[in-house]
Amino acid sequence: MLKRFFIICSGADADILANSSSGEQNKYAGIGATVFFTAIMAFIAASYALYTVFDNYYLAAFFGSVWGLLIFNLDRFIVSTIKKKDSFMDELLQASPRIVLAIIIAVVISKPLELKIFEKEIDRVLLEQKNDFTLVNKEQIATQYTPGIIAIDSEIGKLKEEIASKETEVNNLYDTFIAEAEGREGTKLLGKGPVYKEKREKHDAALIALAELKKTNTDRITALESQKIELVTEYGEKVDASQPIIDNFDGLMARVNALNELPWLPSFFIFLLFLAIETSPIFAKLFSPKGEYDLKMEDAEGEIRSWVTQKANQRKVLLETDHSINDKVYDDIKEDDELYQYKKKVAKELMKQQQDAFYKRQTGVL
Secondary structure (H helix, E strand, C coil), X not given: CHHHHHHHHHCCCHHHHHCCCHHHHHHHHHHHHHHHXXXXXXXXXXXXXXXXXXXXXXXXXXXXXXXXXXXXXXXXXXXXXXXXXXXXXXXXXXXXXXXXHHHHHHHHHHHHHHHHHCHHHHHHHHHHHHHHHHHHHHHHHHHHHHHHHHHHHHHHHHHXXXXXXXXXXXXXXXXXXXXXXXXCCCCCCCCCCHHHHHHHHHHHHHHXXXXXXXXXXXXXXXXXXXXXXXXXXXXXXXXXXXXXXHHCCCCHHHHHHHHHCCCHHHHXXXXXXXXXXXXXXHHHHHHCCCCHHHHHHHHHHHHHHHHHHHHHHHHHHHHHHHHXXXXXXXXXXXXXXXXXXXXXXXXXXXXXXXXXXXXXXXXXXX
């Protein structure tokens, strides 16, 4: 039962193989088994690749089954269409398009399995890329907010510097009227004279101005710091909103690109393995000698070809004979006087009717 199933998988004629030797049956059962298990590997590879896209087991299994059946049908078609010929070069030329197709199929099958085999290494590469993307993303978003934050910090610094400058001025005025009272500077007279009062009033006026400046600048600084907090908060929100996009950067294309960042030799050997599996049925047909099944198939095809050719020749002879008979019949009729007189009479009546109809039409117009 299993041998018959694999023979069906090989695309060979099961009826002809049933009357062939056991060795011939085993050869085509082996070819069919290779086709079948290649389709199984295609199903596994496609299911994994599609799971990375859809993140759903059922969808991945469904489309993986479709892909596996497609590969099975292609491989079965490729193997079944290779016919044994008398020249190896003719066979190789006949099989070359199938070999190219087999190489493409091997690439498609091997790549998803490479992604699974090197999953840990790919995750490491993706993590590095995500970290780089995170830093770049923060820098790009910061370019939208940094100028505003710098401008606010600069304005806050100017306001604080203005307060500090006014405080220095008030402190200097305080030192001046104290030194005047102590007789160390100014008039050098000890006591609170007119000059002392003048300097004291100047200091008091500056102190009042400092208090007003502090209140005004403090309110302004508070407002600016609120604006700065809003900008920083908005910057953090944008970073947080864009981070999930970076975290989800692990789709099929991202993994393929990450795989290309790894050393190529292991992936190349995996590809060679699947290429050998995919092309083995083709080369088994190419390098195997013409066997009993091939001879029987050639005999059956030759018999059908001869029968079709014979029928075509018979139709051709029949058509030529029919043309000759028709030509002879019409030649004999052409000399028949009775037929001539009859057609002459009919032609005269037709011409009379045409003339009468023309006369009636012209009369109606006039």
